[in-house]
Amino acid sequence: xxxxxxxxxxxxxxxxxxxxxxxxxxxxxxxxxxxxxxxxxxxxxxxxxxxxxxxxxxxxxxxxxxxxxxxxxxxxxxxxxxxxxxxxxxxxxxxxxxxxxxxxxxxxxxxxxxxxxxxxxxxxxxxxxxxxxxxxxxxxxxxxxxxxxxxxxxxxxxxxxxxxxxxxxxxxxxxxxxxxxxxxxxxxxxxxxxxxxxxxxxxxxxxxxxxxxxxxxxxxxxxxxxxxxxxxxxxxxxxxxxxxxxxxxxxx
Ligand SMILES: C[S@@+](CC[C@H](N)C(=O)[O-])C[C@H]1O[C@@H](n2cnc3c(N)ncnc32)[C@H](O)[C@@H]1O
Numbered sequence: 001x002x003x004x005x006x007x008x009x010x011x012x013x014x015x016x017x018x019x020x021x022x023x024x025x026x027x028x029x030x031x032x033x034x035x036x037x038x039x040x041x042x043x044x045x046x047x048x049x050x051x052x053x054x055x056x057x058x059x060x061x062x063x064x065x066x067x068x069x070x071x072x073x074x075x076x077x078x079x080x081x082x083x084x085x086x087x088x089x090x091x092x093x094x095x096x097x098x099x100x101x102x103x104x105x106x107x108x109x110x111x112x113x114x115x116x117x118x119x120x121x122x123x124x125x126x127x128x129x130x131x132x133x134x135x136x137x138x139x140x141x142x143x144x145x146x147x148x149x150x151x152x153x154x155x156x157x158x159x160x161x162x163x164x165x166x167x168x169x170x171x172x173x174x175x176x177x178x179x180x181x182x183x184x185x186x187x188x189x190x191x192x193x194x195x196x197x198x199x200x201x202x203x204x205x206x207x208x209x210x211x212x213x214x215x216x217x218x219x220x221x222x223x224x225x226x227x228x229x230x231x232x233x234x235x236x237x238x239x240x241x242x243x244x245x246x247x248x249x250x251x252x
Pocket of ligand 1: 003004017043044046047048049050064066067090091093107108109110
């Protein structure tokens with residue numbers, strides 16, 4: 001039940017963070033990748049919110065995701081735009097490709113879904129091993145404060161079929177040693193005022209200090225590590241930033 005992005009969760013994601021919705025990240029990643037001619041990998045590709053605009057910009061992007069439900073949304077959204085959907089079901093922990101990539105991008109704080117520090121370090125190593133010499137990793141994280149406070153509150157969306165989807169979120173645990181928070185997410189689907197389906201998910205996130213992640217990237221072997229705030233390339237992070245982005249290069 002951890003970070004599963006199941007049936008209702010993926011429907012909510014696709015309604016809330018639909019293709020075309022950007023937090024400044026879509027434009028940022030498109031700009032940072034401009035001129036790339038080689039293959040690009042997006043782990044945790046989700047519904048294709050970032051992948052699709054990059055494909056539309058002419059970039060060669062492939063992706064993977066642990067959730068078949070999210071991949072179904074991605075494939076459908078790609079098909080609706082006659083775009084190739086080179087997306088497979090794989091995980092951060094085990095992904096493998098026969099080719100290496102010019103860039104690997106991990107937007108939307110997805111890297112923080114890996115809550116075990118050792119597993120996160122192993123994932124950075126796997127990303128490194130999948131990059132071509134001179135290839136870049138671009139990864140963003142949410143700031144410490146927002147992960148610590150977890151998700152709390154009630155939200156709702158209407159589907160095309162007239163159902164109402166609700167999400168009730170509550171922070172249930174914070175581990176200051178492991179640097180993780182757990183939020184309990186209850187998804188409900190309401191049809192004609194009756195409860196038609198429910199789903200419970202425990203949403204686990206790990207927070208990273210800015211210097212901590214920069215050090216982790218260097219320890220993996222990355223060079224030229226840069227950090228910016230709120231998708232403003234070249235602008236050092238500030239305490240009130242909503243997002244912090246790291247870029248690092250695999251040396252030749
Ligand atoms: C916040 S969404 C990001 C989706 C997309 N990249 C975006 O920017 O909108 C996080 C995604 O991570 C996926 N995910 C969660 N745990 C994962 C894991 N261990 N390996 C691969 N993907 C995972 C989820 O299924 C979900 O699609």
